[in-house]
Amino acid sequence: MKKIEAIIRKSKFEEVKEALHDADIQWFSYWDITGAGKEREDMVVRGQVFESSYIQRRMLSIVVRDQNLEKTIKAIMTAAWTGELGDGKIFVSDIEETYRIRNGQTGADSLY
Amino acid sequence: MKKGIIATILLTAVSVLPAAAQEVVTKKVPHIDFGNTAWMIVATALVMFMTIPGLAFFYGGLVRRKNVLNILMQCFIIMAMISLEWVVVGYSMTFGTSTGFLAPYIGDFHWAFLNGIGINDISPYFVAQENARIPHLLFVMFQCMFAVITPALIIGAFAERINFKGFLAFSLLWSLFVYNPVAHWIWSSSGWLFKMGTLDFAGGIVVHINAGIAALITAIMLGKRKDYRGHAIPPHNIPFVVMGAAFLWFGWYGFNAGSALAADGLSVNAFLVTHIAAATAAITWVVIDMLVDKKPTLVGICTGAVAGLAAVTPAAGYINLSGAIIIGVVVSVVCFYMVAFVKERFGYDDSLDAFGVHGMGGIIGSILTGVLATPLIQASYSGLLYGNVHQFNVQLIAVVTTVVYSAVMTILIFKLVEKTIGIRATKQEESVGLDETLHNEIAYTTID
Numbered sequence: 001m002k003k004i005e006a007i008i009r010k011s012k013f014e015e016v017k018e019a020l021h022d023a024d025i026q027w028f029s030y031w032d033i034t035g036a037g038k039e040r041e042d043m044v045v046r047g048q049v050f051e052s053s054y055i056q057r058r059m060l061s062i063v064v065r066d067q068n069l070e071k072t073i074k075a076i077m078t079a080a081w082t083g084e085l086g087d088g089k090i091f092v093s094d095i096e097e098t099y100r101i102r103n104g105q106t107g108a109d110s111l112y
Numbered sequence: 113m114k115k116g117i118i119a120t121i122l123l124t125a126v127s128v129l130p131a132a133a134q135e136v137v138t139k140k141v142p143h144i145d146f147g148n149t150a151w152m153i154v155a156t157a158l159v160m161f162m163t164i165p166g167l168a169f170f171y172g173g174l175v176r177r178k179n180v181l182n183i184l185m186q187c188f189i190i191m192a193m194i195s196l197e198w199v200v201v202g203y204s205m206t207f208g209t210s211t212g213f214l215a216p217y218i219g220d221f222h223w224a225f226l227n228g229i230g231i232n233d234i235s236p237y238f239v240a241q242e243n244a245r246i247p248h249l250l251f252v253m254f255q256c257m258f259a260v261i262t263p264a265l266i267i268g269a270f271a272e273r274i275n276f277k278g279f280l281a282f283s284l285l286w287s288l289f290v291y292n293p294v295a296h297w298i299w300s301s302s303g304w305l306f307k308m309g310t311l312d313f314a315g316g317i318v319v320h321i322n323a324g325i326a327a328l329i330t331a332i333m334l335g336k337r338k339d340y341r342g343h344a345i346p347p348h349n350i351p352f353v354v355m356g357a358a359f360l361w362f363g364w365y366g367f368n369a370g371s372a373l374a375a376d377g378l379s380v381n382a383f384l385v386t387h388i389a390a391a392t393a394a395i396t397w398v399v400i401d402m403l404v405d406k407k408p409t410l411v412g413i414c415t416g417a418v419a420g421l422a423a424v425t426p427a428a429g430y431i432n433l434s435g436a437i438i439i440g441v442v443v444s445v446v447c448f449y450m451v452a453f454v455k456e457r458f459g460y461d462d463s464l465d466a467f468g469v470h471g472m473g474g475i476i477g478s479i480l481t482g483v484l485a486t487p488l489i490q491a492s493y494s495g496l497l498y499g500n501v502h503q504f505n506v507q508l509i510a511v512v513t514t515v516v517y518s519a520v521m522t523i524l525i526f527k528l529v530e531k532t533i534g535i536r537a538t539k540q541e542e543s544v545g546l547d548e549t550l551h552n553e554i555a556y557t558t559i560d
Contacts, residue, residue: 043346044405044407044409045343045344045345045346045347045409045411046344046409046411046412046415046451046452046465047400047401047404047405047412047448047451047452047453048343048344048451048452048455048456049405050341050342050343050344052346
């Protein structure tokens with residue numbers, strides 16, 4: 001069992017969502033995040049244009065069975081790609097145990 | 113004439129109540145007019161609405177999420193504190209007529225605690241309706257709302273870094289020793305600038321320049337916010353900014369149209385020019401936004417509208433439609449330049465542009481009043497465009513005097529508060545946020 005966390009562009013979210021649904025991931029969680037790196041983007045407030053190091057991105061989190069890892073990652077990689085700086089990153093980590101609260105299923109049975 | 117007499121006879125004949133007959137007779141002397149009174153109660157409530165929630169949300173949205181409650185609190189408590197100050201001594205200091213050498217500069221205390229003002233007394237002040245007046249107490253209330261919003265405007269300059277006690281002391285002293293005298297000079301019948309013929313219909317000088325200059329001084333004296341990097345810090349809630357600006361626009365009808373102190377043609381003209389100046393300034397700002405930064409912004413259109421409203425304030429009772437459009441265009445161009453370039457060049461941290469928008473808006477409007485005032489609106493007042501150089505000079509004198517007086521007094525009051533109570537929030541309070549550290553509350557909790 002693997003957890004996939006991906007930071008992607010907000011502009012690519014809809015495409016990534018559809019690619020994941022096509023790869024049989026029926027449900028995942030996501031949230032808006034702000035990155036504060038050395039990268040900068042232009043901002044305008046009341047006519048003042050300045051560079052801001054606060055960059056808006058979206059993070060997704062999905063836990064999948066081992067055999068579905070590759071196609072899930074491929075779906076994100078393809079759908080989130082533009083080739084410009086700032087396309088994002090994907091992190092994969094091991095999950096020790098999972099439970100489905102409704103019926104007590106554990107392990108791979110409770111995952112996509 | 114004959115028709116008039118017949119109408120009067122008929123009116124008297126059909127009225128069964130003696131009171132109605134009496135009213136027909138008393139029309140020729142100053143009396144309390146019910147229509148004007150009804151409108152002025154509404155206008156007073158509209159001006160109250162400008163400070164809370166109008167200005168509170170306009171400013172509250174512009175700050176960061178950790179300081180929004182502090183701004184709302186400052187606006188709310190200024191409403192309470194200055195209202196009390198106003199009835200205790202403020203009204204008397206501002207509109208009380210005194211005798212002796214101080215008379216042109218400050219009122220005395222004979223109306224302290226509104227002593228001697230009865231509920232049926234007639235307001236000593238009127239604009240065009242010499243006879244159809246409002247109750248004196250209503251004039252007190254209407255003016256109270258102006259006294260409240262003026263120190264509230266300054267909040268924009270020192271936002272996010274002032275301690276609460278210092279803020280209270282500064283605001284109270286500033287109202288007593290800056291707002292009250294300046295309002296006396298320009299609006300009291302014994303004020304020296306009033307006698308010189310200064311035109312300030314609804315407070316471009318008294319409210320906006322006065323507060324705008326105090327804003328610039330306090331922003332400089334208090335120093336920059338810790339996190340200030342030479343450019344604006346992005347607003348935390350732009351929908352609040354839009355709501356606040358819209359409330360301000362709405363309330364401004366009471367501010368300007370109410371300053372006619374009657375529901376008459378002059379009042380409606382003020383209503384019209386106020387609306388059109390705001391609309392023109394809003395559009396102008398958006399056009400500049402699109403020329404300079406390529407995109408129309410919400411904060412931009414709101415800032416433009418507020419700048420237009422501030423600028424038309426002194427002029428509302430003297431200009432016509434074309435004047436309103438000119439003011440709207442000029443003020444947005446100047447204010448945009450101030451907040452986008454001048455502030456950055458000089459590096460003062462006027463956090464929410466209280467000086468750049470209100471102060472500059474007031475200055476533009478007050479000077480343009482001396483140019484655009486047309487005898488078509490009030491026959492006895494005209495500006496430079498109509499050949500009256502004198503009016504233009506008087507406006508300049510009033511603007512310069514107010515700028516100098518407000519600046520000097522603000523420096524003195526600031527120093528006094530800084531030395532006694534302390535005025536700057538601590539570094540810890542500033543970085544954690546004033547909501548949590550000064551008020552023990554936070555705006556956006558995670559509690560259901």
